[in-house]
Amino acid sequence: MSSLASSGVVNGGISFWYADDGFPVVREPLVGDATADVVIVGGGFTGLWTAYYLKKAVPFLRITVLEQKFCGYGASGRNGGWLYNGIAGRDRYAKLHGHEAAVRLQKAMNDTVDEVVRVAAEEGIEAGVHKGGVLEVATTAAQLARLKAFHEHEAAYGEKDRELYGARETAERIRVAGAVGSSWTPHGARLHPVKLVKGLAAVVEALGVSIFESTPVTEIRPKHAVTPYGTVRAPYVLRCTEGFTAALKGQRRTWLPMNSSMIATEPLTDAQWESVGWAGREALGDMAHAYMYAQRTADGRIALGGRGVPYRFGSRTDNDGRTQDATVEALREILVRFFPSLAGVRIEHAWSGVLGVPRDWCATVTLDRSTGLGWAGGYVGSGVATTNLAARTLRDLVQLDSGQGQRTELTELPWVGHKVRKWEPEPLRWLGVQGMYATYRAADERERTGHGVQSSRLARFADRVAGRH
Numbered sequence: 001m002s003s004l005a006s007s008g009v010v011n012g013g014i015s016f017w018y019a020d021d022g023f024p025v026v027r028e029p030l031v032g033d034a035t036a037d038v039v040i041v042g043g044g045f046t047g048l049w050t051a052y053y054l055k056k057a058v059p060f061l062r063i064t065v066l067e068q069k070f071c072g073y074g075a076s077g078r079n080g081g082w083l084y085n086g087i088a089g090r091d092r093y094a095k096l097h098g099h100e101a102a103v104r105l106q107k108a109m110n111d112t113v114d115e116v117v118r119v120a121a122e123e124g125i126e127a128g129v130h131k132g133g134v135l136e137v138a139t140t141a142a143q144l145a146r147l148k149a150f151h152e153h154e155a156a157y158g159e160k161d162r163e164l165y166g167a168r169e170t171a172e173r174i175r176v177a178g179a180v181g182s183s184w185t186p187h188g189a190r191l192h193p194v195k196l197v198k199g200l201a202a203v204v205e206a207l208g209v210s211i212f213e214s215t216p217v218t219e220i221r222p223k224h225a226v227t228p229y230g231t232v233r234a235p236y237v238l239r240c241t242e243g244f245t246a247a248l249k250g251q252r253r254t255w256l257p258m259n260s261s262m263i264a265t266e267p268l269t270d271a272q273w274e275s276v277g278w279a280g281r282e283a284l285g286d287m288a289h290a291y292m293y294a295q296r297t298a299d300g301r302i303a304l305g306g307r308g309v310p311y312r313f314g315s316r317t318d319n320d321g322r323t324q325d326a327t328v329e330a331l332r333e334i335l336v337r338f339f340p341s342l343a344g345v346r347i348e349h350a351w352s353g354v355l356g357v358p359r360d361w362c363a364t365v366t367l368d369r370s371t372g373l374g375w376a377g378g379y380v381g382s383g384v385a386t387t388n389l390a391a392r393t394l395r396d397l398v399q400l401d402s403g404q405g406q407r408t409e410l411t412e413l414p415w416v417g418h419k420v421r422k423w424e425p426e427p428l429r430w431l432g433v434q435g436m437y438a439t440y441r442a443a444d445e446r447e448r449t450g451h452g453v454q455s456s457r458l459a460r461f462a463d464r465v466a467g468r469h
């Protein structure tokens with residue numbers, strides 16, 4: 001018996017968020033061929049937000065969502081609940097389209113955080129939202145140097161409201177052992193992802209969108225989404241399958257499915273919270289190369305995540321979130337390194353999910369006007385807010401294409417229509433990703449044990465090889 005099984009950690013079961021909020025009743029599958037104006041493949045945040053905004057804009061549109069399991073089965077029901085303004089690829093978009101275009105993208109992301117909070121409130125979705133911003137801490141000299149550079153860099157994209165803290169000010173917010181500084185942005189909130197995704201699915205359905213669950217799409221072609229139970233024909237077919245994309249015919253090397261893993265503690269006592277601080281309930285992260293992310297949950301736990309086994313050979317995805325014991329232990333070690341007073345706290349749940357990683361690490365949203373095929377994703381680890389911006393953009397692109405709308409600020413953002421080459425075939429893909437994460441871990445270890453302020457050369461090398469910079 002594994003040490004985990006004996007210690008009573010619930011491993012997998014999709015995520016802690018479902019254990020907390022309950023599984024949904026799964027909707028009926030598709031029965032036979034059908035037609036629609038827009039068919040959306042995938043019932044995560046991207047698909048559901050897209051259905052929401054399209055239906056709000058054009059109430060008579062016939063919109064169908066096809067979901068292989070149930071809405072929120074993927075990353076949208078498993079994430080860390082950081083609703084924040086980060087977007088994968090912004091710096092590359094600055095290089096490709098100029099600084100001003102990337103500033104517009106960043107501004108749109110800042111606004112997106114507020115948009116999600118606004119719609120959740122307006123639609124009566126109780127998603128445990130607390131807008132305490134995001135606090136990123138440094139615990140080594142090299143991390144501090146990176147933090148300061150990061151802080152300046154973000155300010156250059158218009159974040160004038162970002163604040164830089166020294167060790168004492170950081171400790172006043174949260175007592176992370178060995179923290180030497182932190183950077184805080186107000187553009188972030190923590191939330192309960194499953195409450196948001198379940199609430200959104202219910203709202204979308206009530207608006208008149210047809211959602212079919214337990215309905216895997218095996219192939220997408222222009223005007224067709226093919227399933228074992230029938231084909232849905234529509235002028236627009238939007239692929240919103242993120243980390244699962246590789247399983248679709250012809251998409252194996254489009255976005256690499258990368259794992260991220262999380263643990264949730266038992267609820268902490270008042271005395272334990274006293275020792276930790278964290279009254280502002282900021283989304284918490286660090287500046288390690290293999291970084292961590294955490295939130296103080298609405299019911300008083302710590303949910304903490306990081307990279308586990310980053311990638312499975314052949315772009316295979318997960319097994320309902322089951323997580324290797326070594327990964328759970330590594331995350332527990334981070335928790336205890338950050339908060340030594342919590343060494344005895346019980347880990348109640350561990351789970352994993354898949355992210356979509358494009359070859360150049362840039363999120364994209366596209367509608368191919370010649371075929372009516374659209375897609376959005378490649379968010380890497382920043383999709384809770386980005387999916388909402390992608391969805392509003394897909395709405396505008398569909399409206400523009402169908403002659404019902406004009407170009408908008410969103411259709412002109414630099415991530416629209418971005419093209420990226422495919423990943424290498426196996427085994428190069430597997431070797432590359434394993435090597436990159438082994439290098440990040442080695443670099444973090446070197447920075448922790450050494451005293452240099454320079455970011456490890458190893459990590460910079462890994463970034464270059466991975467195509468991240």
Ligand SMILES: Cc1cc2nc3c(=O)[nH]c(=O)nc-3n(C[C@H](O)[C@H](O)[C@H](O)COP(=O)(O)OP(=O)(O)OC[C@H]3O[C@@H](n4cnc5c(N)ncnc54)[C@H](O)[C@@H]3O)c2cc1C
Pocket residue numbers: 041042043044045046047066067068069070071072073074075076077078079080081082083084215216217218240241242243244245247248259260261262293305351352353354355376377379380381382383384385386387
């Ligand atoms: C552990 C973890 C922690 C994360 N933490 C954060 C965070 O704190 N903040 C943040 O910003 N981002 C975070 N992310 C990323 C974020 O969750 C995702 O970017 C976001 O949820 C992506 O939403 P999506 O709808 O595009 O994809 P998904 O939520 O993965 O949805 C895709 C849906 O499509 C369905 N599907 C796939 N293939 C098919 C098919 N062939 N036919 C029919 N249906 C199909 C799937 O079942 C799934 O429901 C995290 C991700 C993980 C895994």
